[in-house]
Structure formats: structure tokens, C-alpha cells
Amino acid sequence: QVQLQESGPGLVKPSETLSLTCDVSGYSISSGYFWGWIRQPPGKGLEWIGSIFRSGTSYFNPSLKSRVTMSIDKYANHFSLRLSSTTAADTAVYYCARDAGGYNYGQFDSWGQGILVTVSS
Amino acid sequence: QSALTQPASVSGSPGQSITISCTGTSSDVGTYNLVSWYQLHPGKAPKLMIFEVTKRPSGVSTRFSGSKSGNTASLTISGLQAEDEADYYCCSYVDTSTLVFGGGTKLTVL
Numbered sequence: 507q508v509q510l511q512e513s514g515p516g517l518v519k520p521s522e523t524l525s526l527t528c529d530v531s532g533y534s535i536s537s538g539y540f541w542g543w544i545r546q547p548p549g550k551g552l553e554w555i556g557s558i559f560r561s562g563t564s565y566f567n568p569s570l571k572s573r574v575t576m577s578i579d580k581y582a583n584h585f586s587l588r589l590s591s592t593t594a595a596d597t598a599v600y601y602c603a604r605d606a607g608g609y610n611y612g613q614f615d616s617w618g619q620g621i622l623v624t625v626s627s
Numbered sequence: 628q629s630a631l632t633q634p635a636s637v638s639g640s641p642g643q644s645i646t647i648s649c650t651g652t653s654s655d656v657g658t659y660n661l662v663s664w665y666q667l668h669p670g671k672a673p674k675l676m677i678f679e680v681t682k683r684p685s686g687v688s689t690r691f692s693g694s695k696s697g698n699t700a701s702l703t704i705s706g707l708q709a710e711d712e713a714d715y716y717c718c719s720y721v722d723t724s725t726l727v728f729g730g731g732t733k734l735t736v737l
Contacts, residue, residue, distance in 0.1 A: 544673075551630070551728060554725070554726040557726070565725055567628075568723070611679075612661060612663050613663055613675065614673070617674075
């Protein structure tokens, strides 16, 4: 059974870069699927950040595209998110998830538990 | 891209049926049968309830069903149970190869 686990700093200073990693176990990233990041600000709804394939092909939310970088490490079996120029509006619970839809179809069948990242000085 | 439109809240009594709507545009819901629904309980990870408009993942109760008409997708929960009380989000593929979520609906079981 696939399991995902987010890790990274829980506190980021404004204007700095938020960096998170999602470790995957029970499934090899090299085998396929898109892998995504989704966030939920306190008291607000879910927001798709972006998704990446084993080849490095990636798609991003247009509203975040200029600040987002995603990478994938098939050997370490994890993928990562970097969000630059952060503000308080980036404070959220960040989830990583597997898209089982065969493409970037939003069929996230496995999720990490989420990590709260607070942007504050 | 704008978030898909969902009602902020719906409610129903145990045993009743409720429907949550999710309205998009011809660039997403109206064109693609790639709408998913997620259930969120406080403090827990989202759970996939419906994918590709009508399909249920293994282990999801048959009380949950999905449908679509035009630019609007719907999630119906029949035989409401207390454990169904949660937030529900729809998600659709968009023609720009991106994804968009709905604003979320809080379901209260009276």
C-alpha cells in the first residue's frame, strides 16, 4: 500500500522560499503516475499547486506558476516543492498526493497527512 | 482560472439524501468527464470518494454517487449517516492541463 509523508520546516519567514519533500513508500515513483501538491489555508478550501511526472513533466496552478518549482528524485523515491517569495497568504496545510488517473486528472487516491507551514517573521 | 462553484453548506437528517452541486465552465466540467470528489474530516487527509464523474474507488460506500449535466457535476449521498458529516470538494481537469477545486461544501447531518 502506497504511503506518502511530507517533511520540511513548519515556519518560513516572509519573502523566503518554502521547501517541502514528500517521501513515497510502497510504490516506486519510477513506475508512473503524476504526483501532486495541494494546500489548504486555515479556514479556506483546497487549492491545487501543481503536479509532476517521473520524467519531470510538470503542470502548475496559473496563479502560482511564477513562484513554484517542483522536482522528482526517482532514486530517493521522493518529490519536492519549492515556493518562492512567500507571504502570509501562503500559510497553509500542504499535502502531497498521488494522481492515479493516468495523467494529471485530479484523481488523488493516496495522500500524505499534511504539514502545516506558517509564513511569519 | 476560477474555482468551481459549490454551495457553502448543505444539511440533511439521518437516512435522507442530499446533493452537492459543482458548477464550472465549458473549459472544465462541461467538456471533460474528469471530475473528482473529496471528503475532508477535520484533522484528516482528504479521501477520494468519486472519480471520472461517476466512478467509486474500492471501499467507498455505494451510498455515494456522482453525475454530471452540462457544466454542473453533482455528488449525491443517500441514506445519510452521522459519519458523513464533513467538508466535500469537487475537482476538475481544465483544458490548460491544469486542475481546479471547488470552494468546498460543509455537510451537516442534523
